[in-house]
Amino acid sequence: MRSETNLVTADIPTTDARRGRPRDARCDQAILDATLELLVGGIGNLSIDAVAARARVGKATIYRRWSTKEALVVEALGSDTVTITTPDTGTLRGDLEHYFHHVLERLADAKGSDVLPHLIEAACYDPVVRESLEHYITRRQTPVREVLSRAIARGELSAEVDVDVMVDLLLGPLMYRRLLSHFPVDQRFIDHVLDLVL
Amino acid sequence: MRSETNLVTADIPTTDARRGRPRDARCDQAILDATLELLVGGIGNLSIDAVAARARVGKATIYRRWSTKEALVVEALGSDTVTITTPDTGTLRGDLEHYFHHVLERLADAKGSDVLPHLIEAACYDPVVRESLEHYITRRQTPVREVLSRAIARGELSAEVDVDVMVDLLLGPLMYRRLLSHFPVDQRFIDHVLDLVL
Amino acid sequence: MRSETNLVTADIPTTDARRGRPRDARCDQAILDATLELLVGGIGNLSIDAVAARARVGKATIYRRWSTKEALVVEALGSDTVTITTPDTGTLRGDLEHYFHHVLERLADAKGSDVLPHLIEAACYDPVVRESLEHYITRRQTPVREVLSRAIARGELSAEVDVDVMVDLLLGPLMYRRLLSHFPVDQRFIDHVLDLVL
Amino acid sequence: MRSETNLVTADIPTTDARRGRPRDARCDQAILDATLELLVGGIGNLSIDAVAARARVGKATIYRRWSTKEALVVEALGSDTVTITTPDTGTLRGDLEHYFHHVLERLADAKGSDVLPHLIEAACYDPVVRESLEHYITRRQTPVREVLSRAIARGELSAEVDVDVMVDLLLGPLMYRRLLSHFPVDQRFIDHVLDLVL
DNA sequence: GATTAACCGAGACGGTACGTCACGTCTTTAA
DNA sequence: TTAAAGACGTGACGTACCGTCTCGGTTAATC
Numbered sequence: 001m002r003s004e005t006n007l008v009t010a011d012i013p014t015t016d017a018r019r020g021r022p023r024d025a026r027c028d029q030a031i032l033d034a035t036l037e038l039l040v041g042g043i044g045n046l047s048i049d050a051v052a053a054r055a056r057v058g059k060a061t062i063y064r065r066w067s068t069k070e071a072l073v074v075e076a077l078g079s080d081t082v083t084i085t086t087p088d089t090g091t092l093r094g095d096l097e098h099y100f101h102h103v104l105e106r107l108a109d110a111k112g113s114d115v116l117p118h119l120i121e122a123a124c125y126d127p128v129v130r131e132s133l134e135h136y137i138t139r140r141q142t143p144v145r146e147v148l149s150r151a152i153a154r155g156e157l158s159a160e161v162d163v164d165v166m167v168d169l170l171l172g173p174l175m176y177r178r179l180l181s182h183f184p185v186d187q188r189f190i191d192h193v194l195d196l197v198l
Numbered sequence: 199m200r201s202e203t204n205l206v207t208a209d210i211p212t213t214d215a216r217r218g219r220p221r222d223a224r225c226d227q228a229i230l231d232a233t234l235e236l237l238v239g240g241i242g243n244l245s246i247d248a249v250a251a252r253a254r255v256g257k258a259t260i261y262r263r264w265s266t267k268e269a270l271v272v273e274a275l276g277s278d279t280v281t282i283t284t285p286d287t288g289t290l291r292g293d294l295e296h297y298f299h300h301v302l303e304r305l306a307d308a309k310g311s312d313v314l315p316h317l318i319e320a321a322c323y324d325p326v327v328r329e330s331l332e333h334y335i336t337r338r339q340t341p342v343r344e345v346l347s348r349a350i351a352r353g354e355l356s357a358e359v360d361v362d363v364m365v366d367l368l369l370g371p372l373m374y375r376r377l378l379s380h381f382p383v384d385q386r387f388i389d390h391v392l393d394l395v396l
Numbered sequence: 397m398r399s400e401t402n403l404v405t406a407d408i409p410t411t412d413a414r415r416g417r418p419r420d421a422r423c424d425q426a427i428l429d430a431t432l433e434l435l436v437g438g439i440g441n442l443s444i445d446a447v448a449a450r451a452r453v454g455k456a457t458i459y460r461r462w463s464t465k466e467a468l469v470v471e472a473l474g475s476d477t478v479t480i481t482t483p484d485t486g487t488l489r490g491d492l493e494h495y496f497h498h499v500l501e502r503l504a505d506a507k508g509s510d511v512l513p514h515l516i517e518a519a520c521y522d523p524v525v526r527e528s529l530e531h532y533i534t535r536r537q538t539p540v541r542e543v544l545s546r547a548i549a550r551g552e553l554s555a556e557v558d559v560d561v562m563v564d565l566l567l568g569p570l571m572y573r574r575l576l577s578h579f580p581v582d583q584r585f586i587d588h589v590l591d592l593v594l
Numbered sequence: 595m596r597s598e599t600n601l602v603t604a605d606i607p608t609t610d611a612r613r614g615r616p617r618d619a620r621c622d623q624a625i626l627d628a629t630l631e632l633l634v635g636g637i638g639n640l641s642i643d644a645v646a647a648r649a650r651v652g653k654a655t656i657y658r659r660w661s662t663k664e665a666l667v668v669e670a671l672g673s674d675t676v677t678i679t680t681p682d683t684g685t686l687r688g689d690l691e692h693y694f695h696h697v698l699e700r701l702a703d704a705k706g707s708d709v710l711p712h713l714i715e716a717a718c719y720d721p722v723v724r725e726s727l728e729h730y731i732t733r734r735q736t737p738v739r740e741v742l743s744r745a746i747a748r749g750e751l752s753a754e755v756d757v758d759v760m761v762d763l764l765l766g767p768l769m770y771r772r773l774l775s776h777f778p779v780d781q782r783f784i785d786h787v788l789d790l791v792l
Numbered sequence: 793g794a795t796t797a798a799c800c801g802a803g804a805c806g807g808t809a810c811g812t813c814a815c816g817t818c819t820t821t822a823a
Numbered sequence: 824t825t826a827a828a829g830a831c832g833t834g835a836c837g838t839a840c841c842g843t844c845t846c847g848g849t850t851a852a853t854c
Contacts (some may be wrong), residue, residue, distance in 0.1 A: 021819040021828075024830075059832095062830085063811070114323065118319050120315045120377050131380075134379060161394070165371070172370035173366040173371070175373070176373050178336045180373070183362055193367060198254065198365070217851085219798050220830095220851065247841085257842080258801090258843085418824085419825050440719060443815085448827095453827075455815095456826080456827085517710045517712050533774045564787075565763070565790055567770060570766070576714065577731065579762075580727075589759060592760070592763055593791070613802045614803030616845080617805095641835055653807090653838095657837070658804075
C-alpha cells in the first residue's frame with residue numbers, strides 16, 4: 001500500500017521484483033508514530049536522532065525511507081487519518097459554515113503550531129516535499145470541493161465557476177490571516193468571507 | 199534613525215548618554231550587505247558564521263545588533279526600499295488589475311524564494327519577528343487598502359465592506375496558491391478571483 | 397586443501413556428510429581475489445561491504461567462511477605463495493647476507509605496507525589471528541632457521557646457541573627499525589647487525 | 595611548553611602573533627587525562643566521543659588540537675611522564691640487566707596492550723603519527739643510549755660501535771618476540787640476548 | 793593626559809544535530 | 824542448506840553552526 005501512494009519516500013531502487021530482506025512495516029509505523037509524538041513539541045525540536053531513539057530504530061532505517069526530516073513529517077501528518085467528513089446541510093452556505101466550524105476548532109487546538117509553515121519553507125528547497133505537501137493539502141480540501149460540486153449539481157452555484165479558484169478563494173484568506181496578519185481568525189471573519197464570496 | 203523604527207534589534211541599554219566606543223555604522227552596513235548577498239543562496243544556507251566571515255566582522259558584532267538570524271534578515275530585506283505605487287485608473291477593477299500585474303511580475307522575478315516562508319515560520323517562535331513581519335506585510339498592503347478606500351469613497355464599493363477582510367480576500371488566495379498549491383499563479387487566476395470577489 | 401591447513405576459517409559444522417546446497421568454490425576465490433585487490437588501498441579501506449560488493453557476493457557468504465576481516469586477509473595473503481628459497485653459500489655469513497638481500501628487496505617493493513602492522517594489532521584481540529600470524533611468521537623464518545642449523549652442523553656456530561633466540565636477534569632489529577625508527581633499513585644496517593651478532 | 599615540543603598537534607594557523615581567544619590549557623590537560631583513563635580499556639574502545647564526554651569538552655575542541663585519534667593517543671602517552679631512570683651499576687651488562695628488568699615489569703603490567711601495535715599501524719598512514727611515534731620511542735631509548743655511551747667512555751665498548759644499531763639490536767628482539775612470536779619474553783630470553791650481543 | 797567603558801576582529805568554548813559508514817546479524821526469494 | 828540481496832540496530836565518525844566567552848587592541852567621552 002505504501003509503495004502505491006508514497007510520494008515522499010526516498011528512492012527505492014526496485015531493480016527487480018523484490019530481492020533481499022524486505023523492509024519491516026513495523027519500522028515504518030514506529031517511526032511515523034514517534035514522529036507524531038515528537039511533533040507536538042514543534043518541528044524545531046524534532047531531530048532525527050530523537051525520532052530514531054523513540055522509535056527504537058537506527059537512524060539509517062529512517063534515512064532509508066525518507067530523505068529529509070520534512071518528507072518524514074509530511075508523511076507522518078498524512079498518516080494522521082482523521083477522516084474529514086463532508087457535511088451535507090442542504091445549502092452551500094450551510095455546508096461551508098459547518099466545514100469552517102471544524103477548521104476553526106482545529107486551529108484553536110494546534111494554535112501556534114509551526115509545522116505547516118515549516119513544511120511550506122521546506123517545500124521551497126525540496127520538490128519532493130513540495131509535491132507531498134500539495135498532496136496533503138489537496139486531501140484536506142476534499143470536503144470543500146465536494147460541497148462545491150454538490151452546489152453546482154443543485155444549481156445553487158453556476159456551472160461556470162472554476163472550483164479550483166473557488167477553493168483558493170475560500171481557504172486562502174483564512175490561511176493568509178493566520179500566517180501573516182494580526183487580525184483574528186474567528187467566526188466573524190468566516191461570516192464576512194462567506195458573505196463576500198457567495 | 200534605526201533606533202526609532204527598529205522592531206527587531208537586540209536591546210541596546212543606552213543607560214545614559216553613551217560612554218565607551220560608539221558602534222561603527224560601517225559594521226551595520228557591511229553586515230546587512232553580506233546578509234543580502236548570502237540570502238540569494240536561500241535562507242537555509244545563511245549562517246551567522248558565514249555572514250560574519252563575509253562582512254569581515256566578529257560574530258559578537260552581529261549578535262550585539264540582532265538577536266536572531268531572522269531579525270537580521272527582516273532588517274536586511276527592509277532596506278529593499280522599492281516604493282510600491284498606488285495605481286489610480288478610475289475603477290476599482292482597473293486599480294486592482296494594475297496592482298496585481300505588478301505583484302505577478304515580482305513573483306516571477308523572485309520565484310521560489312524561500313525567504314518569506316522562512317520568516318513565517320520564524321514568526322511562530324519569535325514574537326518580535328512576528329511583529330516585524332506583520333509590519334512588513336502591512337506596508338505591502340498599503341496600495342490595496344488605498345484603492346479600496348477610494349472605491350468606497352466613490353460609492354463603487356459598499357461602505358459596509360470590511361476593508362481588512364477584503365484585503366485578505368484579495369491577497370489570501372494568491373499567497374495560498376503560491377505556497378500550497380500546484381496551480382499556477384497567472385493572469386487567468388487573477389481575473390477569476392476578481393470576477394468572483396467584485 | 398584449504399580445509400586442512402586453515403587456521404582462521406569460521407567453524408564449519410560438517411556434522412554429517414553434506415546436506416542442502418553445497419558451497420560454491422567460486423565464491424571463495426572471488427572473495428579472496430576481491431580482498432587482494434582492495435588490499436592495495438590499505439587494510440583500513442578494506443571493508444567487508446566493499447569486498448562483498450566487488451566479489452558480487454552477499455556479506456553472509458563471507459562471514460560464513462571467515463569470522464573476521466583479518467582472518468580473511470591472512471588467508472588472502474597466504475595465497476601469496478612466493479616460495480622462500482633457502483640459500484646455501486657455504487658460510488653462515490654468506491647465507492644470511494643472501495637471505496637479507498631478498499628481504500630488503502621485498503621491503504622496498506611493498507614499503508609502507510600496513511598489512512603486517514594491522515595484523516599485529518588484530519592479533520592482540522583475536523587469538524585465532526594471533527596463531528595464524530605466528531604460523532605465517534614461522535613460515536617466513538624457515539630459511540633462517542635452516543641456515544643456522546647448517547652452521548651448527550658445520551661447527552661454525554656453537555651448538556649451545558638457542559636458535560629461537562638467534563632468529564629473534566637477526567630479524568628483530570630489522571623489524572624494529574622498520575616499524576619504529578626513522579633510521580633506514582639498508583645494506584649498511586644489515587652489515588652492522590651481522591658484524592655485531594656473528 | 596606544549597607549543598615547543600608538540601609534534602602531533604593539528605596545524606595551528608598562527609597567521610600572526612596571537613589573535614582571537616587563546617586556547618585553554620586546561621582543556622589540553624583534561625583531554626589528555628581522559629584519554630589516558632580510557633586507554634586502559636584498549637585503544638579499540640577509545641572513541642573521540644567518549645574522550646570528549648569524559649573530559650567535559652566539545653568534540654571540536656579535540657579536533658582543533660589533534661587531527662586523529664592516534665595523534666591524541668601518542669601525545670597522551672608522551673605526557674605520561676614516568677621518568678625513566680638511567681641505571682649506573684658500573685658495568686654495561688649490569689646496566690642493561692637493570693634496564694631490561696624494568697622493561698619486563700612494564701610488559702607484565704600492560705600485557706596484551708594493543709596501544710603500541712595500533713600506533714604502529716596508524717603510523718603507516720599518518721606521517722605525523724609516525725614522527726610522533728618515533729619521538730616517543732626515542733625518548734624511551736634514552737637510558738639505553740646513555741648506558742652505551744658510558745660504556746664506550748669507559749672503554750668497555752669499542753668506540754667504533756654504532757650506537758643506533760646497538761639499540762636496535764638490544765630492543766628489536768624483545769619487541770619482535772613480543773609482537774610476532776609465541777615464545778615468552780622473560781629473564782631467560784634477556785640473558786640469552788645479552789650473552790649473544792655483548 | 794589618564795581613565796574608563798564599550799566597541800572591534802578573531803577565534804576558542806560546550807553543545808547539538810547532522811548525514812554517512814561499517815559493523816555483524818537477520819530475513820526474504822531462489823537455486 | 825547455500826546463495827544474493829539488502830534491511831536491521833548499533834555506534835562512531837568528522838563537520839557545521841549555534842550562541843557565549845575570552846583575548847589583545849581601538850576609540851571616544853569622562854574625569
